[in-house]
Amino acid sequence: MEKSHEKTRIKDIALLAGVSEGTVDRVLHNRGNVSPKSRKKVEEALAQIDYKPNLYASALAQKRKINLICIIPIYNPGDYWEGVAEGIERAHEEMSMLNVYIRIIHFDQYDLYSCSKAFESVLNLNPDGIIFPPFFKEESINFIAKLNLKKIPFVFLDSHIPNVNMLAYYGQDSFRSGEIAAKLLTSMLNSDATIAMFHTYRKGDLGSNQTMEREKGFLNYMTQFHSDFKTHTIGLIASDNERNIEELNQYLEKHPETTGAVIFNSLTYLITDYLKQLNRSDIKVVGYDILERNKESLRNDDAQFLLAQRPEEQGYLSVKALCENLLFNRIPIKINYMPIDIIIKENVEFT
Amino acid sequence: MEKSHEKTRIKDIALLAGVSEGTVDRVLHNRGNVSPKSRKKVEEALAQIDYKPNLYASALAQKRKINLICIIPIYNPGDYWEGVAEGIERAHEEMSMLNVYIRIIHFDQYDLYSCSKAFESVLNLNPDGIIFPPFFKEESINFIAKLNLKKIPFVFLDSHIPNVNMLAYYGQDSFRSGEIAAKLLTSMLNSDATIAMFHTYRKGDLGSNQTMEREKGFLNYMTQFHSDFKTHTIGLIASDNERNIEELNQYLEKHPETTGAVIFNSLTYLITDYLKQLNRSDIKVVGYDILERNKESLRNDDAQFLLAQRPEEQGYLSVKALCENLLFNRIPIKINYMPIDIIIKENVEFT
């Protein structure tokens, strides 16, 4: 490992332009207080050589502290949002040498009040940047107005509101993923088949944007390509086991001809478990998200497909984008749709 | 963005231990020339506080230059290896502020001589680390012996030789991906169906490890779960269009009942193009790799599934792992199987 010296430094530019390092720095960062003459000299020098600032040296010298806040839903171990949090943590570790501090604030995603309380407390903390999923539209727009006043940049994660000035969005195309669910499910069924669409409510859940978009995509695909299929919606409640079994039982008695099932959130394992209990493991299941319990369903052939959306990567990329903007003024790509991963028994171990 | 000062620095440790910064540094890096007494004091201080070195400051001070060499096959625009090269380039840009230099050396993956020549020239360059796919086993083992003598660390990419001391491996489980190809293809066909397995040779190609493993996986799945299917192998030569058409024509005349086709490398578009010309777009096709031309086949319903392996990520991660090992002594995970992505018409735009 030799020593190096071929990179152009600010010093080199200063020499070439015949000004001081300070002046070069002022030009580079548009800090003003530079005569047109000097500015021109520096710009000419800059045009001659390829200067790439050493961002680490810069960060070191500034010793600026970046405070980021991530507002994400409370989660249980194995949840979808746990993956997001892990991604945030990984980015945090990577950036911590650049004095980036991240605080995660949780809220109840089914409780508007909890959300607005979170927003409020965050504003008082005066962070340098914010990452959050805008679940509640009105409340979020309100929040964003305040962020704009304070000139605090923010990144959307998982969910998205159009026509606002977020720095970036990392998430998926839910509608499209619903269509894929339809395609995969119907590929396993005979024409004319009957499909059960499970809508699992959680406490207080009105159905998230994501879930609803997926459902729309699913139905869209069905009417477009498989209008011969019959679909029925069954509402389940995540916390009320007995009621669900009863509900499912009733449905299956009424529609024993059902051969396919789809569920649009990570509670896939609930469905597969029930179907197993009711001895209907002949019913093909398409679900969402790579939780350990869902993976297990795949391994046991209780579910055939899972659609996944790389939560870890979403968390990681959101933080990275925000940090790099704050530290190095990098402008990220605005809309970043994550890949829609198709997971089956055979590739589930490589996820 | 406030100023910060809460991170523990070497100075803090020195103060706490009652020694100089130099001594702390000597202990931290085992550079010797430290009395047992001083060492103990420093170690005690270190035990008391949580010290995390600022790696960027470290790299800045060392101004050490890292020379990496990537030995990868020559590629054409749109090839699989172009993706790998892009990943390498991305990592390069990210690390270049840490004085990492990367040189890519190409070889003809179907020519042993070209490979050994590349190996030889690389040795003369005395790089600090090497990344390469060990296509030719014996030659590679030979090469590795020399690398070990020179204590040059290396990372395997795409391909893998067991029981050698590579720093890490990034690639896919080819056998498993072949099984997945079989599952997906058969899912679209009726039982008893006839399948064409295309083996496309390129100039001088004996069939790469990867391709052969995929083929094995495919056949394994077929005998295990679909012994009722019939599979026929057809050999095509990438450069000889006319001959291929002829070959395919003959095959289809002999087996007009064919309803499925699989091809184990990125030349998928060749097959779909031919089938289209021959008006056999009823035949379902499973292929490999997300080249633009293959994507197009997916969009046009000429192919139904592509299996992909994130070449860009492979390139990126290989470089990152090697750099972080060299610069910061990080030990990466040894065997890293990349996800096996399943691509269909509906998610191809999100890749």
Add this chain to the structure above:
DNA sequence: CTGTTAGCGCTTTCAT
């Protein structure tokens, strides 16, 4: 407006 200078956290030399 501009140049000089101190210092970010760390490594490396050089006296002692």
Add this chain to the structure above:
DNA sequence: ATGAAAGCGCTAACAG
């Protein structure tokens, strides 16, 4: 064996 000091590329404060 050890401490002091210079310097990596950059920024920020200050004097002129």
